[in-house]
Amino acid sequence: MDLVNQFVPRNNPAVSDAVRVSDLINSLNDRLLFAVPKKGRLHQQCLDLLQGSDIQFHRHSRLDIALCLNLPMALVFLPAADIPRFVGEGRVDLGITGRDMIAEAQVEVEELLDLGFGKCKLQVQVPENGEYDSPEQLVGKNICTSFTGLAGEYFERLERDAGKKQEKSDTLQVGEIKGGARSGSTMGRLATKIKYVGGSVEASCALGVADGIVDLVESGETMKAAGLKAIATILETTAILIKSTHPTNPELIKTIESRIRGVITAKKYVLCTYNVPREKLAAATEITPGKRAPSVTTLDEEGWVAVSAMVEKKAIANAMDNLEKIGATDILVMNIANSRTSRE
Ligand SMILES: Nc1ncnc2c1ncn2[C@@H]1O[C@H](COP(=O)(O)OP(=O)(O)OP(=O)(O)O)[C@@H](O)[C@H]1O
Numbered sequence: 410m411d412l413v414n415q416f417v418p419r420n421n422p423a424v425s426d427a428v429r430v431s432d433l434i435n436s437l438n439d440r441l442l443f444a445v446p447k448k449g450r451l452h453q454q455c456l457d458l459l460q461g462s463d464i465q466f467h468r469h470s471r472l473d474i475a476l477c478l479n480l481p482m483a484l485v486f487l488p489a490a491d492i493p494r495f496v497g498e499g500r501v502d503l504g505i506t507g508r509d510m511i512a513e514a515q516v517e518v519e520e521l522l523d524l525g526f527g528k529c530k531l532q533v534q535v536p537e538n539g540e541y542d543s544p545e546q547l548v549g550k551n552i553c554t555s556f557t558g559l560a561g562e563y564f565e566r567l568e569r570d571a572g573k574k575q576e577k578s579d580t581l582q583v584g585e586i587k588g589g590a591r592s593g594s595t596m597g598r599l600a601t602k603i604k605y606v607g608g609s610v611e612a613s614c615a616l617g618v619a620d621g622i623v624d625l626v627e628s629g630e631t632m633k634a635a636g637l638k639a640i641a642t643i644l645e646t647t648a649i650l651i652k653s654t655h656p657t658n659p660e661l662i663k664t665i666e667s668r669i670r671g672v673i674t675a676k677k678y679v680l681c682t683y684n685v686p687r688e689k690l691a692a693a694t695e696i697t698p699g700k701r702a703p704s705v706t707t708l709d710e711e712g713w714v715a716v717s718a719m720v721e722k723k724a725i726a727n728a729m730d731n732l733e734k735i736g737a738t739d740i741l742v743m744n745i746a747n748s749r750t751s752r753e
Pocket residue numbers: 446448449450451488489490506507508509510527528529608625626627628646647648
């Protein structure tokens with residue numbers, strides 16, 4: 410009940426009578442709940458993944474719950490940052506969010522699948538022409554970030570290491586305690602000041618609020634434009650499919666995981682077919698070993714075979730060059746619409 414009310418905007422004229430809250434509550438009974446980012450960098454790729462997995466739904470305008478039309482499941486559209494908490498507390502069974510968000514939330518969830526998109530790094534950045542070149546130099550300084558938990562832990566480690574060194578040399582005075590980030594662990598024990606900023610973190614140094622920042626970097630363009638440089642990487646992240654440790658309907662979860670895995674694999678591989686003299690088959694198999702093994706069929710021409718094998722997209726150009734070199738002909742490459750393959 411609480412969960413549903415949270416997603417239904419009150420007094421919203423866009424919510425038609427047909428979608429009354431009570432109807433929605435009843436429809437949610439016995440449905441698996443699957444959380445997807447409602448906006449931001451991961452949103453569109455998640456929608457594409459749902460479509461590729463034939464998870465059909467109709468989302469009413471402004472409504473953050475959508476009942477699936479062809480499966481006993483409902484989608485809940487949430488900020489990526491909140492998804493680990495809902496899944497971690499078992500209120501939602503499945504979710505997609507960034508590995509960075511999962512680590513920041515510090516909740517217990519099970520990682521099912523690395524989805525491969527949303528690739529970026531959580532980095533420590535400082536002004537390009539400033540006085541700092543290493544994260545150790547930022548100990549005791551001001552750091553702005555949206556990831557106060559991870560940044561707090563990172564600087565806590567640096568401070569601990571610096572403390573050990575100082576203990577050894579026996580020259581250190583205990584530093585000023587300014588308060589930290591993650592309640593329970595770093596709270597009140599950090600000399601480095603970790604300040605929360607919700608967005609546009611890269612502006613913090615120029616505005617004089619921070620000596621350094623901790624933020625996500627993909628192409629590096631944002632940081633370059635802001636006159637910043639990376640001096641350390643805290644975490645590498647991609648989008649992950651997660652599940653609650655006590656999900657409802659584990660069978661349906663397996664089905665969804667399997668469908669999503671199929672779409673991801675299909676995107677990652679192409680199907681390569683070609684003809685090659687039989688005596689070159691061993692060399693050809695080395696070039697295109699396939700996921701398990703290539704399929705080989707006899708051609709209606711003495712001494713020749715036809716081969717088909719899945720090849721990673723990023724390796725296909727090289728594979729085609731090498732196949733040509735050993736005498737393969739009629740080399741064709743096809744996109745794979747969907748797949749179910751062995752797990753490795
Ligand atoms: N530049 C980026 N490139 C790739 N993935 C990113 C990038 N920035 C963020 N991500 C991934 O997407 C997740 C959601 O980040 P995003 O900033 O899009 O969320 P949001 O706060 O919901 O959206 P918005 O910034 O539009 O309010 C991040 O936790 C990270 O895993």
